[in-house]
Amino acid sequence: MYSFELKKADSVADAAALIKETGGKPLAGGQSLVAAMKMRLAQPGTLVELSGIAELQGIRREGDAIVVGAMTRHAEVAASAAVKSAIPALAMLAEGIGDRQVRNMGTLGGSLANNDPAACYPAAVLGLGATVHTNTRKIAADEFFKGMYETALDDGELITAVSFPVPKKAAYVKFVQPASRFALVGVFVAQTASGVRVAVTGAASSVFRARPIEEALAKSFTADAARAVKTAADGLNTDLHGSAEYRAHLVSVLAGRAVAAAG
Amino acid sequence: MLHDGLAAGAATSAGVATGALPSHRSRSILPIRNVQSSSTAVTGRFEESPLSVQLSLSVNGRAVTATVDARTLLVEFLRNELALTGTHVGCDTGQCGACTVLLDGRAVKACNMLAAQANGAKVMTIEGLAAADGTLHPMQAAFKECHGLQCGFCTPGMVMSAVDLVERHPKADEKTIREQLEGNLCRCTGYQNIVHAVQQGAAAMAK
Structure with a gap:
């Protein structure tokens, strides 16, 4: 792995400013990014760590939707009573990602921003017609996934949450x-x-x-x-x-x- | 001296760590100095620089502070800086689970995360699992009794993963245990006895 500077962000605004200032990459759970950096497939000069940002955490019901914070771990989605009762398919999908150790670190926002062609979460976001919330706008699922490892996110744009409409x-x-x-x-x-x-x-x-x-x-x-x-x-x-x-x-x-x- | 992992590791660090590591990691091992009985500081290896990070975390119940290169993986920090060599590096690509440790009680792969991602957290390694008097944790005892290991290389990761598994699924049946152990590979293919050990360990942990 090449050297890099690590900066820990306290808020979404702080993270966005750090990324803009340094041209760095956000670090969510790191289950794909750290592995890619070890193989030198990715070599960011700066990493901005998001795990300390409280506003990116948590799962809540909002009307006819379940809103999941971008830094919510797969294991938390899988175990969430709110998700299990409203969208059991989403909880089951989260429970099937990778293995238990990966689910304990990996995050919803990290998975979506990476858009691995074989990742599970993009299927739930697109299948449910979810809305991806970022620090600057809301993006419909149909507009979000652009190609292999490519999304509609602009440079420095951060996913903050995903709103999943509860299906029949x-x-x-x-x-x-x-x-x-x-x-x-x-x-x-x-x-x-x-x-x-x-x-x-x-x-x-x-x-x-x-x-x-x-x-x-x-x-x-x-x-x-x-x-x-x-x-x-x-x-x-x-x-x-x-x-x-x-x-x-x-x-x-x-x-x-x-x-x-x-x- | 399983109960006193940091001290035990420090005592053996020169013999265990320097010779066995690949050349790119064969830097001399800095002995761990117990500054206080309850805390350990690791200093002097890295100068503070833009490329370093300050770590402050708990490892097996002891407070540890250190300055490390930001790119240090958690498993490298545990093995090379703290000489806790019970946590193994198997595949080094996040597949095999030999490096599994508990991060705030959750099983994670220490080869696939930065040490900095454990900043402020409580890390438990295989060295921290037994009781203070050396009595094995029920899961360790079960692996021993059920012969849940052959060559033993995957065992520390298996045991740490199994402890987390049972905490989350106290009444796991065999199918669930096999599913939940997906992140741990045994190249000896000794899964049958590993599953028995997890079942026996789960029963013992419930008591």
């Missing part, structure tokens, strides 16, 4: 890549006030909505309807773990399983 029903089913425990493919299905949403992670360069499955489920919210959709392999990932065709097949199968799990 939802479920997330992940086909685990057993070594990394990332999603080989993961599908989040939700029946929301604004219609059916199906978000797929792990299959392409970034999370995306499976529109043909959404259309099928809008007509008939059944596992068979999801499975009957033939997902196109164009643009999906091929690697040593699976071909694009295999992933395409998994998308429809897992969407069907998610519909069944949503009940």
Whole structure:
């Protein structure tokens, strides 16, 4: 790991000012960033640590939404009574990220800002049509994920919280890549006030909505309807773990399983 | 002297730490000086600079203060600065869990976080688990009785992870234990007895 300066921020405003001043990178839980820095894939000159910022912590119910602070650890979301009662699919998704040690450090905001193509949280954010709150604006999920490790966040812009609208029903089913425990493919299905949403992670360069499955489920919210959709392999990932065709097949199968799990 | 990890580690640091470490970490080990019985200061290794950080944390119940390079990993700090070599570096990529320690009671991988991320926290390593009189923690005793180890390299991480597992899932069944131990790998593949040990340790911890 290359040397860097570490600065600890006390507030969101303080963190934003430090990042602007130094051109540094924010450090959330560090479960991806520290690993990348160890391999010298990332070499920030300054890290601005966010863990001391109280306003980024916590989970609360706000009307018809669950609002999760950006620095909330995966384990906290998984164990939260508020999340479990309002959006059990979100708690289950958090409980399935990485392993217990990773869940004890990793954060919602860190995962979303990193936008790993196989991460779980982007599927929940896009699948539920959540809103990403930053220190300067609110970004709709459909506008947030831009590509592989790319988001709509500007330089120095910090995620502060995510507002997840409570769906009528939802479920997330992940086909685990057993070594990394990332999603080989993961599908989040939700029946929301604004219609059916199906978000797929792990299959392409970034999370995306499976529109043909959404259309099928809008007509008939059944596992068979999801499975009957033939997902196109164009643009999906091929690697040593699976071909694009295999992933395409998994998308429809897992969407069907998610519909069944949503009940 | 499991109960007195810092002192025990310091006594063996020259023998354990210097010879075994890879060359890029083969700096001489600074002996730990017990400034007071309840606190340990590690000073003199790093000059204060923009690239250093001041650490103040509790390790196995002792207050520790130190100035370290900001890029120091928690596991490097524990092993190289405090000579607490019970915490192992297995894969060094956050996969195997041999470096698992408790951070404010939560199991974390010490190879995948900066020492600075533990600033102000309470860290517990395998050296801090046994009672003051040397009596093994129920989970350590269970691993011993169930032969929950073969080569033993993964054991400190397994035991620390198991303690956290049982705190969170006191009545975990075998399936849950296997799921929850996903972050700890045993290259000897001795999982059967490890799972038995966690079950027995959980029962003993409940008493």
